[in-house]
Amino acid sequence: MSPITDLFSRPLSVISVGAAMFAEDIATQGAPVTHLEWSPPGGGRPDIVAALTTLSQPDIAARIEAANAEALERIIGSQPVLVGFAPALEVVPGMTKTTILHAGPPIEYERMAGAMKGAVTGALVFEGLAADIEEADVVARSGTITFSPCHEHDCVGSMAGVTSASMFMHIVENRPYGNRAFTNLSEQLAKILRMGANDQSVIDRLIWMRDVLGPILREAMISAKEIDLRMMLAQALHMGDEAHNRNNAGTALLIQALTPHILNSSFSTKDQQDVFNFVLSSEYFSGPTWMAASKAALDSAKGIKDSTVVVAMCRNGVDFGIRVAGTGDQWFIGPAQFVEGPLFAGFTVADKGLDIGDSAITETYGIGGFAMACAPAIVPLVGGTVSEAIEYSRSMMQITTATNPNLTIPILGFRGVATGIDVRKVEETGVLPVINTAIAHKEAGIGMIGAGLTHPPLEAFHEATLALAASF
Amino acid sequence: MGGTVLHTTAVVGDREVLASLRNPVQGQVHSAFRSVINVSTEQPELLCLTSASVPRGPRSLQLGLDRMDHYGIASGDRVVGDGHTLRVGESLVIILAATPAWEDPPTCGTPDLERVEQLDALMGTPHSLLGATAFEKAVALRVRAGIASLRGGVLAGDDEATHRAAFSLAGLGIGLTPTGDDVLTGAGFVAARLGGRLDVLHRAVADVVEAGPTNDLSLTALRCALRGRAVQPLEELYSWLCGASTDDPDHLVADVKAIGHTSGADLALGLLTAVRLHQESRDC
Amino acid sequence: MSTRTLVKKNTYIDSVSLMSISTKANALDGVTNAVAAMATPMNKEILTNQGLITAEIRDATPGDLVLIVVTSDEESADAALEGLVALLDRKPAADSPDSVTYHTLASAAEARTEANMAVISVNGAFAAREAHSALDSGLNVMLFSDNVSLDDEIALKNKAHEKGLLMMGPDCGTAILNGISLCFANEVRRGRIGIVGASGTGSQEMSVRIHDFGGGISQLLGTGGRDLSKEVGGIMMLDGIAALDADPGTDVIVVISKPPAAEVAAIVLDRLAASDKPSVACFLGAGEDIRAAAEQRGIPFFDRTKPAALEAVKLTGIREEDLDLHSLNWPLIEEVRGKLTPEARYIRALYCGGTICDEAMFLAMEKYDDVYSNIRKEAEFKLGGTDPSRAHTFLDFGEDEFTNGKPHPMIDPSNRIARFMEEAKDPEVGVIVLDFVLGYGSNPDPVGVMMPAFREAKALAASEGRHLEILAYILGTDADSQDIDDQVAKLAEVDVTWASSSTNTGLLAREFVSKGDLA
Incomplete structure (x- = not known):
């Protein structure tokens, strides 16, 4: 009996794509039918469709599957561990006294967004490379400063992500792969360098962080030796964080681990109290920690030939850049997007800056927006409903390769977070990764004006798809 | 989400509406949807509070919000305006200071x-x-x-x-x-x-x-x-x-x-x- | 018929929800009509006219929302009203936690393991890709999309053949599988006759004729319009015949198509001959050589749909004597001949369905030499989309030169209506022929939308002192949702003659305008 005849003896069960009326008519007749929410692959662009066809040829697809499996094994098997704190100049590869690292893909000073320029000039004053902000602007344009993305120095930076030589950095080591990742310390309150503020209060705080906070943390970590960040992150997710915009639990766990060692340090009680109060002033303190942990895990998959897994998503307030495991250091760029969400009082949509920061590394790792189902309490901050928040953690499965059994979501039956964004799946489904992030004011010096959800531009994925197809 | 009051600014408003809201006003929510909240006052016409995605129109105030249905506002909720702000129910306050007025397109001749x-x-x-x-x-x-x-x-x-x-x-x-x-x-x-x-x-x-x-x-x-x-x-x-x-x-x-x-x-x-x-x- | 009414006082519902209520509500079990509207005086008047008014509705004010469901039986009425109310409460944006959205065929097929059929109607540029994905996932495919390349079609059909799956299409508009009608198809009796059709309306016509003659359809498989070309070689047709051959539910196999390429015709006829089951071959407009080839192999051959359908039902044991054969109405033909002026000599046929247009045209060509069409291949008889009619003209409005970005004429009749009015003005026109297709996918009231045009045309002819014969064919059954009796009644209202089959339509048209003939 041919398989077609076999069809005749079973109930008809249909999957429909295209005109909805055909599906409706089938449903009216009582046959089960699923109608797809379909959009043309590659946004309908013939060159992308051709590239996807190339990538789906059996031999090439097999190579990609094998490479992606290896990438996921590394990302999931990575165990980021906090091993210490030290100034950037001491530990960050390629750092110099006149280097300024920034968030997002490469960008020249002249083209930087307002908030980033504010942070750059503030950092130059902090480092003593300029006397004031006006002079800092001149210095920035003079050609004597080296600007480079954090990502290209094993670093990540939140919001403007401006990192300079004297800033203390988290040192995160990835066991068993041995690579390291770094990020600076949260300045905590809203009027901060990372949001583009650069008045004296900002500089003063940076100085205190350099002279007191950083050294205390360094000494505490020498005593503590190491902190297992993957395990702490898993606990934080179970306690209602998603580790990008909501970090209440993570911060509590981190400072809890550090407290005995801070108390043990050689600093005065007053300094220690200042540190505790500083951490208390904002639950964001551990935000950068999870970013560095994510970066460490994803970097272990960098350079796996033939892999279509995304290893970095980042923005500089002008451009959105992604990097893919199989195409090495190449940046694929599209325009940074607006973030949609409720704004704080007094601000309007006209004030919004574009999406900025390396913090999308958390979504790239499978946490942040991908783990929103862990954090229903985030809904008032970013808008939407609790059901929608949960649904995002489900729907991201359609564009990822696997789930991470080490980082699980209780309400979804302890299913692991969706991990390993596959460029091909984004193009096929038209579903873009969701990013859960803060909204900064478009002008320097003002700071955070709200929070919400955004997506990378499809253009960046188009560029990556074309490059991947060409590489086979 | 209970207990939070969102203060938000009106992005732009119809000229007549802004003028009338400079005086105190009392009313109630007539109907509430995802993109619009309609308010009835002593004036014969409804006042429309719209999200950023709804086109501007007469009788409307456009707010800088993407959605209006997150604030628990329902028909019958009290609306109170004091000349500077408009308080809608328990959870939404609209700040009217410095809200620009919407300009009608200039009047023109006859259709071509x-x-x-x-x-x-x-x-x-x-x-x-x-x-x-x-x-x-x-x-x-x-x-x-x-x-x-x-x-x-x-x-x-x-x-x-x-x-x-x-x-x-x-x-x-x-x-x-x-x-x-x-x-x-x-x-x-x-x-x-x-x-x-x-x-x-x-x-x-x-x-x-x-x-x-x-x-x-x-x-x-x-x-x-x-x-x-x-x-x-x-x-x-x-x-x-x-x-x-x-x-x-x-x-x-x-x-x-x-x-x-x-x-x-x-x-x-x-x-x-x-x-x-x-x-x-x-x-x- | 049972009615349930609910008035929700002072309830304002979002426009989008209100609008989608009617369409969704109509899909609820047993619902024949549904209303969700504000209780304004005008709406109340309509409800009164439709017999739906109640005291509660009369007392309601314009700020109140009226919900009404009408069901075919008492049992489903309460559930239907609850269903309607539930539709209102459901937020359009929030998904219920149980409903999952799929964006690709592969992901849906993976999750829905019992799925066995993909119906694909996306833009032609993406259609082949989706079809490959469906076949790779082990699904049988109905590919409604057209503008798919020949190479893609061959590759898809070869892949399907290797996997033992159906690859119906591209450009396949009609199929009935396991009693479920897909895309454009009619509601017909289930029975023992299997059809493999290389043409949409041809398959529809065959299924409807069989139903009318008391028979039923086991399976109706489509192959797409290009399957019987030399290049494709009938891959799907052969696989379809093989499937019906092996199907315990099928006793008789019918094949319908426009004329195939000669070498492909031979292969198909061979395959039919090799089956133990009786079969019928219907190739419209086929020449003598194909007829001879069929006869040689002992396969009943017809170049008209009605006798083919009759033969098929006879092969299942139904007796011809028991049937109303709808023989040609010669008294009517004489009458119409008498009414037409000598000048009114031409047929103008304006069709939505390509194959039935073909059938009528071939019938006309048996009698007349001057038959022009946009679907004739010979250059001297071919008309373009902007060419005026010449002599006898048969137009298929479903072809590209007429559709040109607008929806198919079965859905949007405006092109055809415009052309109809032009033909009606021409005193040389003896009969205008129109088809009205019922069933799934078609207009809910095809005749209704033509009524104003019919009235105007008849009035115009009358004012000029001539008879204009309008001949309509309604392709449908008593089970189709469009109420065929109502459609026929409307035609009668405006003095439009209606034919009982596609074959009869073609015969009547050519005979009506025959001059100085001894029949």
Whole structure:
């Protein structure tokens, strides 16, 4: 009996794509039918469709599957561990006294967004490379400063992500792969360098962080030796964080681990109290920690030939850049997007800056927006409903390769977070990764004006798809 | 989410609304949707608080919010304005200071014949019977008949016939603003702008508003239309018809069609009907 | 018929929800009509006319929402009203936690393991890709999309053949599988006759004729319009015949198509001959050589749909004597001949369905030499989309030159209506022929939308003192949702003659305008 005849003896069960009326008519007749929410692959662009066809040829697809499996094994098997704190100049590869690292893909000073320029000039004053902000602007344009993305120095930076030589950095080591990742310390309150503020209060705080906070943390970590960040992150997710915009639990766990060692340090009680109060002033303190942990895990998959897994998503307030495991250091760029969400009082949509920061590394790792189902309490901050928040953690499965059994979501039956964004799946489904992030004011010096959800531009994925197809 | 009060600014507001809100006002929420919250006060027309995605219009305040349904606001909630802010229910406060006023497009001449033809072609056939229920089919047929009678009445300058035709369209159809009302709104708006032979139409629509055989949302729109005011996409479309500098007309039409579900198309149908009437009555 | 009514006081519902209520409500079990509208005086008047008014509705004000469901039986009425109310409460944006959205065929097929059929109607540029994905996932495919390349079609059909799956299409508009009608198809009796059709309306016509003659359809498989070309070689047709051959539910196999390429015809006929089951071959407009080839192999051959359908039902044991054969109405033919002026000599046929247009045209060509069409291949008889009619003209409005970006004429009749009015003005026109297709996918009231045009045309002819014969064919059954009796009644209202089959339509048309003939 041919398989077609076999069809005749079973109930008809249909999957429909295209005109909805055909599906409706089938449903009216009582046959089960699923109608797809379909959009043309590659946004309908013939060159992308051709590239996807190339990538789906059996031999090439097999190579990609094998490479992606290896990438996921590394990302999931990575165990980021906090091993210490030290100034950037001491530990960050390629750092110099006149280097300024920034968030997002490469960008020249002249083209930087307002908030980033504010942070750059503030950092130059902090480092003593300029006397004031006006002079800092001149210095920035003079050609004597080296600007480079954090990502290209094993670093990540939140919001403007401006990192300079004297800033203390988290040192995160990835066991068993041995690579390291770094990020600076949260300045905590809203009027901060990372949001583009650069008045004296900002500089003063940076100085205190350099002279007191950083050294205390360094000494505490020498005593503590190491902190297992993957395990702490898993606990934080179970306690209602998603580790990008909501970090209440993570911060509590981190400072809890550090407290005995801070108390043990050689600093005065007053300094220690200042540190505790500083951490208390904002639950964001551990935000950068999870970013560095994510970066460490994803970097272990960098350079796996033939892999279509995304290893970095980042923005500089002008451009959105992604990097893919199989195409090495190449940046694929599209325009940074607006973030949609409720704004704080007094601000309007006209004030919004574009999406900025390396913090999308958390979504790239499978946490942040991908783990929103862990954090229903985030809904008032970013808008939407609790059901929608949960649904995002489900729907991201359609564009990822696997789930991470080490980082699980209780309400979804302890299913692991969706991990390993596959460029091909984004193009096929038209579903873009969701990013859960803060909204900064478009002008320097003002700071955070709200929070919400955004997506990378499809253009960046188009560029990556074309490059991947060409590489086979 | 309980207990939080969101303070937000009105991004832009209708000039008349902003002026009236400089005085204290009391009211209540008439209806609340995802993109609009309608407020009733002592004024006959509703006040519309809209999200950023809804087109501007008379009687509206556009807020910098993407959605209006997250704040637990429901029909009957108290609304209090003190001249500087508008408090809606327990969880939303709208700050009015420094809210700029929406500018109407400049008044212009009369519709250009060629552009009218162009618009006609772009609008296509309204109200196909495809997929229609028995009720919808009856509505569609009556709308066609009502428009035909309206035309007859206006061309003859017959007050009674026009009055009857307008009443046959009032409250007719499905939708928050029923189809027939949208047609009358579009037509009434043009009648207010052009006057002349269309005065008979204006009077008929005014009679409908007076008698009120439809819901508050439609009545608000109709009243504004009689003052020559309509939602921004329709006003811009009309300005273009009268020769205003061109946006690509496809875009203007798309913006109008995007209003509501079929409201936009129905408004345009009313507008076109009245514009044609104006041209024809000039020819006789 | 049972009615339930609910008035929700002072309730304003979002426009989008209100509008989608009617369409969704109509899909609820047993619902024949549904209303969700504000209680304005005008709406109340309509409800009164439709017999749906109640005291509660009369008392309601324009700010109140009226909900009404009408069901075919009492049992489903309460549930239907609850269903309607539930539709209102459901937020359009929030998904219920149980409903999952799929964006690709592969992901849906993976999750829905019992799925066995993909119906694909996306833009032609993406259609082949989706079809490959469906076949790779082990699904049978119905590919409604057209504008798929020949190479893609061959590759898809070869893949399907290897996997033992159906690859119906591209450009396949009609199929009935396991009693479920897909895309454009009619509601027909289930029975023992299997059809493999290389043409949409041809398959529809065959299924409807069989139903009318008391028979039923086991399976109706489509192959797409290009399957019987030399290049494709009938891959799907052969697989379809093989499947019906092996199907215990099928006793008789019918094949219908426009004329195939000669070599492909031979292969198909061979395959039919190799089956133990009786079969019928219907190739419209086929020449003598194909007829001979069929006869040689002992396969009943017809170039008209009605006798083919009759033969098929006879092969299942139904007796011809028991049937109403709808023989040609010669008295009517004489009458119409008498009414027409000598000048009114031409047929103008304006069709939505391509194959039935073909059938009527071939019938005309048996009798007349001057038959022009947009679907004739010979250059001297070919008409383009903007060419005026000449002599006898048969137009298929479903072809590209007429559709040109607009929806198919079965859905949007405006092109055909415009042409109809032109033909009606021409005193040389003896009969205008129109088809009205019922069933799934078609217009809910095809005759209704033509009524104003019919009235105008008849009035015009009358004012000029001539008879204009309008001949309509309604392709449908008593089970289709469009109420065929109502459609026929409308035709009678405007003095439009209606034919009982596609074959009869073609015969009547050519005979009506025959001059100086002895029949």
